[in-house]
Amino acid sequence: MALQGSLLDQIDDVGLRPLVGAIRRVELTRGAWIDLRPGWLTGADELFSRLSLGGSAGVDWQGERRQMYDREVATPRLLRFYHAHETLPDPVLTQARSALSAHYRGELGEPFTTAGMCLYRDGRDSVAWHGDRIGRSNTHDTMVAIVSIGQPRTFAMRPVGGGASIRHTLGHGDLIVMGGSAQRTWEHAIPKSSKATGPRISIQFRPYDVR
Numbered sequence: 286m287a288l289q290g291s292l293l294d295q296i297d298d299v300g301l302r303p304l305v306g307a308i309r310r311v312e313l314t315r316g317a318w319i320d321l322r323p324g325w326l327t328g329a330d331e332l333f334s335r336l337s338l339g340g341s342a343g344v345d346w347q348g349e350r351r352q353m354y355d356r357e358v359a360t361p362r363l364l365r366f367y368h369a370h371e372t373l374p375d376p377v378l379t380q381a382r383s384a385l386s387a388h389y390r391g392e393l394g395e396p397f398t399t400a401g402m403c404l405y406r407d408g409r410d411s412v413a414w415h416g417d418r419i420g421r422s423n424t425h426d427t428m429v430a431i432v433s434i435g436q437p438r439t440f441a442m443r444p445v446g447g448g449a450s451i452r453h454t455l456g457h458g459d460l461i462v463m464g465g466s467a468q469r470t471w472e473h474a475i476p477k478s479s480k481a482t483g484p485r486i487s488i489q490f491r492p493y494d495v496r
């Protein structure tokens with residue numbers, strides 16, 4: 286897969302910039318909010334190269350499993366879900382999970398445990414409007430933290446039941462955290478793009494029994 290790297294990424298090692306003081310919170314309606322931390326992960330293009338390799342060197346990407354995502358049946362993308370006990374495919378992802386757990390410990394009251402990974406190969410790959418509502422997130426406030434690497438894609442959100450959507454362009458190490466009631470009262474999507482779009486990987490960190 287071809288990936289056009291940004292100049293900054295080429296000189297950066299894979300690592301994490303600080304969270305404290307660098308996060309911007311946006312309050313949405315009905316108790317939902319998002320936190321944004323652009324460029325949280327450094328060396329994002331290097332990490333993309335590592336993770337996009339198949340087999341033992343990278344991630345054993347799998348086609349979307351219909352029975353797990355009944356609300357997303359027709360959406361093409363590749364997936365790998367890491368349960369809490371599994372070793373993540375790169376040490377920086379373990380660091381990222383720890384940093385997020387530490388940063389949000391007071392507000393979330395529990396650590397992030399699982400890591401879902403999605404590979405959008407080009408603009409035809411996408412995910413339809415949905416909330417992550419499997420498990421406790423169907424009834425309780427929670428958080429889903431997403432790190433994006435590779436080429437930026439539009440991350441869209443809209444209120445359940447209608448209303449104006451909001452859009453953020455996420456790639457190259459950007460962090461978004463959806464919090465409060467966001468999985469119940471808002472929906473999110475990665476819309477298809479008709480422009481020539483390179484591949485993007487998203488890594489979603491969630492607490493236990495949230496999916």
Ligand SMILES: O=C(O)CCC(=O)C(=O)O
Pocket residue numbers: 401403412417431440473474475487489
């Ligand atoms: O790729 C993304 O940023 C969103 C992924 C997502 O919403 C999901 O897998 O539940």
Ligand SMILES: [Fe+2]
Pocket residue numbers: 415416417473
């Ligand atoms: Fe989602």
